[in-house]
Amino acid sequence: MATEVLLGFARTLRHAGVPATPDRVQAMLRAVDALGTAEPAGTYWAGRLTLCGEPDDLPIYDAAFAAYFGGRTATRGLPLPVRPVLPSLSVPFAPASAGGTAEQEEPAQVAALSASEAELLRQRDVADLSTVERDEVRRMLALLAPGTAPRRSRRYRPAPRGAVDTARTVRAMLRQGGEAARLARRDRSPKPRRLVLLLDVSGSMAPYADALLRFGHAAVRRRPAGTEVFTLGTRLTRVTRALRHRDPDAALRAAGAAIPDWNGGTRLADGLAAFLDRWGQRGTARGAVVVMCSDGWERGDPRQLGTQTQRLARLAYRLVWVNPHRGKPGYEPLAAGMAAVLPHLDEFIAGHSLAALEELVRVIARA
Secondary structure (H helix, E strand, O other): OHHHHHHHHHHHHHHOOOOOOHHHHHHHHHHHHHHOOOOHHHHHHHHHHHHOOOOOHHHHHHHHHHHHOOOOOOOOOOOOOOOOOOOOOOOOEEEEOOOOOEEEOOHHHHHHOHHHHHHHHHHOOHHHOOHHHHHHHHHHHOOOOOOOOEEEEEEEEEEEEEEEOHHHHHHHHHHOOOOOOOOOEEEEEEEEOOEEEEEEOOHHHHHHHHHHHHHHHHHHHHOHHHEEEEEEOOOEEEOOOHHHOOOHHHHHHHHHHHOOOOOOOOOHHHHHHHHHHHOHHHOOOOOOEEEEEOOOOOOOOHHHHHHHHHHHHHHOOEEEEEEHHHHOOOOOOOOHHHHHHHHHOOEEEEOOOHHHHHHHHHHHHHO
16 A cells, blocks of 8 residues: 555656656655655655656655645755655554553554545546545646647757758868868757647536646646647637746636636637637647547537537647546537537547546647
8 A cells, every 4th residue: 555655646746747767666665665654754755865856856846745645835945954844644653562662553554644545536526526625636736747749840959960950060161271070960959839728617617617727727837838728618718828827826816807708608619710710720729739628518509519620620730628527437428519529539538537637648748
């Protein structure tokens, strides 16, 4: 059980952007085994010294540890000798024996860590969470780092192999009196694809709108210049600028103030048409990874929704549809809107839980 808890933490850390590779995870498990799990500081330092590869990883690690093992605010910028303020990883102790010495129970009691609860929380439907559980999921959502895979751009950069860079080669020859020393080469520089999120905030999606907007905030924070977020209901609203606030709660308040049709009706076809006419065909959706988050309920003509989705699929590099009901037992895409868009999708995945949104991060990364 302790190993499963630690592997779950490593997976969460990896989603947050820290390269917790398999060899580092194995080193962490060996370190935790050597230090023991009775003291919270032992688990903290075992992970921090093995999973973090550079100074930029330390603040992310502290935030992830605090969110995963209890939800308290992490202490940032601690010097190494100082004992950090950590969440309470309470392990019960055996009562004092007749000889007056207290013996600690088996480390298997680490199952009492709140991390096991966090692992279960990852699978829960966000619509069914209590207030405390919802706050915990919000903290874990803030650790996600959605990002697209790199592609070859039109710009070039110096490279050891590739086409001959004529300009750099000639400049080098002029510096050496016309003598040709070696050929300079170049290759196209990698550039991440644009990520576009279209989030349904109508009444039927109200239980999931908060989590999806926080996912959008995490994507905008990771790459502000290459991410666009729009909301759909009875109209189209661009909320990218509102989600650029560093604090997630402030970003959600700004987005809520900007969205006039929150928890209203659903006209997805009209919203998609507005997006394609004003933004998509002008470059926003061209070659981008487009993620549409909606349950597919459409008050208008479903055939119009299918037509607009087909337009979007032709422009986008990959079109991913996220439906919160997809992950529920017995679900079938019987709604007329969903049936109309399915033939044009590259991916159709769930979006009802934190684990489903983590899967969405992986889908975006390999698109």
